[in-house]
Amino acid sequence: MTLAIIGGTGLTSLAGLEIARREMVHTPYGEPSAPVTHGDLHGRRVIFLARHGYGHTIPPHRVNFRANLWALKHVGAEQLVAVAAVGSIDDAFKPGDLAFPDQIIDYTAGREHTYFDEDVNHIDFTYPYDPKLRQRMVAAAEEANVGYVAGGCYAATQGPRLETAAEIKRLARDGSTMVGMTGMPEAALARELNLAYATCAVCANWAAGLHGQETVAMNDIEANLNQGMAQVRSLLGAFIPRL
Numbered sequence: 001m002t003l004a005i006i007g008g009t010g011l012t013s014l015a016g017l018e019i020a021r022r023e024m025v026h027t028p029y030g031e032p033s034a035p036v037t038h039g040d041l042h043g044r045r046v047i048f049l050a051r052h053g054y055g056h057t058i059p060p061h062r063v064n065f066r067a068n069l070w071a072l073k074h075v076g077a078e079q080l081v082a083v084a085a086v087g088s089i090d091d092a093f094k095p096g097d098l099a100f101p102d103q104i105i106d107y108t109a110g111r112e113h114t115y116f117d118e119d120v121n122h123i124d125f126t127y128p129y130d131p132k133l134r135q136r137m138v139a140a141a142e143e144a145n146v147g148y149v150a151g152g153c154y155a156a157t158q159g160p161r162l163e164t165a166a167e168i169k170r171l172a173r174d175g176s177t178m179v180g181m182t183g184m185p186e187a188a189l190a191r192e193l194n195l196a197y198a199t200c201a202v203c204a205n206w207a208a209g210l211h212g213q214e215t216v217a218m219n220d221i222e223a224n225l226n227q228g229m230a231q232v233r234s235l236l237g238a239f240i241p242r243l
């Protein structure tokens, strides 16, 4: 099963990836965020795409999710690991650590969110992440000895602004344990294309208003993401050889 990795904020390139070639894929939905990179990582063929472009220039609400996922499917991806920076709403999910959510609540608006515009087609989305792929990532996290939380509920917000303290309280009441801006429609589009999809969330910060913060400090985010991405690399080192 060919693996693709979508890198988010903090992961615009994959350290250790031996790049074979870059391919610009033109899709019926427009241009993907960047050329698709084909390469080898830990001895396996891997496809990589930078969600926000290689220069990290595309904001979350402008990402062409339909083109990105279609392009990955087109070049042969069968399973998809989505790395995504999030804010944490769960005391156990600490800045710099990883989480493998098992549920999603979609709070986004106005995004191109489906391939089924011309025909009536309803995907099952009870469990939005592929359970087997998720379980394998959790096992790899355990083996790699990284800091992680095994499950969680990902709240997808519209951005690009961060949330208010009251909005975070509402997300917590709804049962969300993390918040990010790109989880949807990405997960649903993957399901529409029959791609096995799971998210590796990286905690960049405590969500707004939590842990006594007056404001969310942007310079802390960068340090936490650096730590988190080091853990993602360890995770992939355990995950990929077992594919």
Ligand code: HPA
Binding pocket: 085, 086, 087, 088, 157, 162, 163, 179, 180, 181, 204, 205, 206, 207, 208
């Ligand atoms: N909110 C939404 N998206 C995010 C956050 C956050 O606090 N941190 C990183 N991505």
